[in-house]
Structures are given as structure tokens and as C-alpha cells.
Amino acid sequence: MVVMTGASDLRCFPSADGDLAYLDTGSGDPVVLLHSGFVDHRLFRDQIPALSAEYRVIAPDVRGHGSSANATRPFRWADDLAGLLRHLDAGPAVLVGVSMGGAIAVDTALEYPELVRAVVACSSATSDFAYTDPWVRRVQADQAAALAAGDVDGWLAAFLRFVPGERRTTDDIAPDVVRRVRDMALRTLSKHAPGEVDHHVPMTDVRPRLPRIDVPVLVVNGALDAPDLVAESERLARTVPHGRAVTVEGTAHYPNLERPEELNEILLGFLRGLQRRASTECR
Template sequence: MTAGSDLRFFASADGDLAYRDTGAGDLVVLLHSGFVDHRVFDAQIPALAAGHRVVAPDVRGHGSSANATRPFRWADDLAALLRHLDAGPAVLVGVSMGGAIATDTVLEHPELVRAVVACGAATSEFAYTDPWVRRVQAEQARALGAGDVEGWLTEFLRFVPGEHRDLGDVDPAVLRRLREMALGTLAKHAPDEENHHVPLTGTWARVPKIDVPVLTVNGALDAPDLIAEAQRLARTVPDGRSVTVEGAAHYPNMERPGAFNEILVDFLRGLPPVGV
């Protein structure tokens, strides 16, 4: 676990946003998935910081970052942080929600982005159609509406193994870490709290204009419709490719950190130098 003293804080227009900042070199920003925080990348931060400056924020409303009190967009929050750091353009690496934030940011603030890695994600305009996922989401909503935190956590953790495995097939340490982070984020919010997030629209019409390298990474055991959407992103941009991590579902960076890190380092190594 990252100690609180390792975090830095950016005074945004709506409260302080937390981030980890380590290493030196070209900037890589790691964007976590929903309901958790930057510690999702505990296995990536030291590996990447050996050759890069690595920034791992807690998205607004998650981890140690402030909750929203007014309308906001993920991409704008990230852009404000990148301008504050004055160290870009950045390679944005995101898992799930974080991958959507990465893609949305290159659409909205292209001058700040050098490349995108979207893991288990495309743009933020995605809704699952997979029947198994829809059932799990419905159970999550039911549990949350009833104030059943344990029931919600049970459903949340089903995404780790995916449809075709059981929780017993996953390293218990991965489940424990995700559970701890999700409990921390849930504790920040009230059941009747207003959702101030403003969705981005019209993203796919602009995706063909993304002029930086894009890599999509999918766990082979993730939901088929999500894998298809990520692969669509890679096909639609001018410079895109897609890779699959075997033996993992929605969190390949946690289940297969060695393979995931190798994919990232290889992608970073192949990027043109900053300014070229």
C-alpha cells in the first residue's frame, strides 16, 4: 500500500486531487478503474519509474481525491493536472474507467497526450450488452439501493475472474486489494449523493482523428462486447493495435503483471521521441 505521505495534491477548482509522482524521464500517467484508486498499479509504478516519470492520480471521488460538488468531466480534471505538472505531453495508460478517461482526454485535449493505452476500455460511450455482465450490474444496483455493502462487493469482485472462472481461481491477494480500495471509495459517498459527472458525447465521430499511437489491451477472459469495443478503437484510429493477455479478465495488470508490464514497456520503447 502506498503511504499517505507519498501522495501529492493538486488544488483543482473543486477540491484537492491526489496523485503519486515518482521516477524521472518522459511522463507516463496511470489511470485506475472505477471504485478503486491508484494502488491498482502497485505492480506497474516501480517497473515504469525505472525509466519514466510516473504519475498515478486518484480520480475525483476515489481514493484520497475530493468528491465533486459541481459538474465536472474526467478529461478536464486530468487536463488540469497535466497542465499543473507542466511535464507533458503524456502517455496515458488506463484500465477500465481509466482507459475511457485516457481516450476521452486525447479527444478533448490532444495537445497534452503523446500516446494512449486503453486496457479493457474504448471511449466513455460504452454500455455493456453482455447478459452475464448485465445481471451482475443489476445485482450491484440492487445491493447498493438496499445499503448492502457486502452484497455489492461480492458482485463487484465477480468482474475479476469474469464469467468463466470462480473467485477461487484468482490470487486472494488481488481480491483483497481490490476489496480494500473499493471499501475506501464507497465510504467517501452517501447513498443519495448527486452524481455531478458530465458524460462526454459524440466520441466515436472524432476517434478517426486521433493522431497519436493507441494500444488496446484486453484480458482474454473479459466480456466479449468490451473486447470488441476496444478492438474497434484500435481499428478506427490511424495508428492503433490491440493485444490480448491470456489468463486474465478485467484486471490483467493485477493478475498478470509481468506480461502487462512487458507489453507497456515494449509500447513505450517504440514511441517516437518527445517533440518528434
């Protein structure tokens, strides 16, 4: 099954603050794919065909990313996603997120539990997590300095260092993976002006509330990702009542790009397990 993910395949949800773009394909139980920061739904190019063969796959561009509108007023990620799911009558859904997308999934499970059937958090912790890893902090500082200087190429070079992680270089990564991340990041960056107001309202009470997430939670980490993020995501899996963690060897922050077939097997195994559990409970 071939699924196109070009601009012509996107639909728009008319939110109270501009149109939010999303892809909606396949049929069956809904699975929502939530991308990481500075990219868009195309991050899941290798997951969408595999998952949509068995499930209804919804892949939005988060506000301020890709083809979705920028914010002009305060907003929260979870509220945007809840509005989209209600618009599509697509809850409860399994939320699958990478990095920022995983944080959105956790936020939504806390704020709108009736809309969430399960969560997969890949390369992600909670939205109130802050890196302490020295290498990550240096890369973030380089990004901030380049952005302040209006140096787009410098910002992109720093951002792309997250693809291989600290122990590798971009030369160790398939060129197509690096190009895809760069193209998506450049597109999102071009949507924003220097010094514009950040209207995102972060949630600050996530970690203490994790035990309230009473749905299955799967945490997926790349073995080469930042150690403090890996530790915090594994803590997430231990803290929720129904959590577990798996590791994808030889990958850093984007296992879905570096090992797409392995990640697809993990996701499909998790989703099919949910179906089997639901079937057993209905007997």
C-alpha cells in the same frame, strides 16, 4: 527501485473543486496511470516500480476515488486530468488507463490533444460505451439492488465478480488480488452517501470522433473479459489512425493484477518504441 504508494507519498493538486491526490515518482518522459472505477492509484502497485525506473510516473486518484475530493459541481474526467497535467507541466504524456481509466485517456486525447503523446487502453473502450453482455448486465443489476438496499457486502460481492469474469470464480484468483480490489473499492464506496448527486458529466460524442486521435493507441484486453467490451475495444484500435490491439491470455478485466510482469513488458515495449520513433524522427 522500490516505490512506496501509501497515503504519505501522495501529493495534492488544488483544483477548483477540492484537492485531487496523485503520486509523482521517477524521472524522464511522463507516463500517467489512470485506474478503473471504484478503486484508486494503488491498482498499479506492480506497474509503478517497473515504469518509474525509466519514466516519470504520475498516478492520480480520480475525483471521488481514493484520497481525492468528491465532486460538488459538474465535472468531466478529461478536464480534471488536463488541469493536473498543466499544473505539473507534464504534457504531452503517455496515458495508460484500465477500464474507466482507459476511457478517461481517450476522452483526454480528444479534448486536449496537445497534452497526449500516446494512449494505452486496457480492458476499456470509449466512455460512451454501454455493456450489452447478459452476464455483465446481471452483475450490474445486482450491484444496483444491493446499493439501493444499503447492502455494502452485497455490492462488494457483486463488484468482485468482475475480477475473475464470467467463466471463473474468485477461488481461481490469487487471494491477494481479490483482497486488494476489495479494500480499494470499500475505501471509495465509504466516501459516498446513498442517493448523493452524481456530478460527472459524460461525453456522448466520443465514437464518431475517434479518427481524430492522431497519436499511437495500444489496446490491451484480457482474453476472459466480457466479449462485447473486447469487441468494442478492438474496434477502437481499428478506428484510430495508429492503433493496434494485444491480448493477455488467462486474464479477465484486470490483466495488470493477474499478469503484472507480462503487462509490464507490454507497456515498456510500447513506451520504448515511442522513444525509438521520436529519436528517428529527430535525425
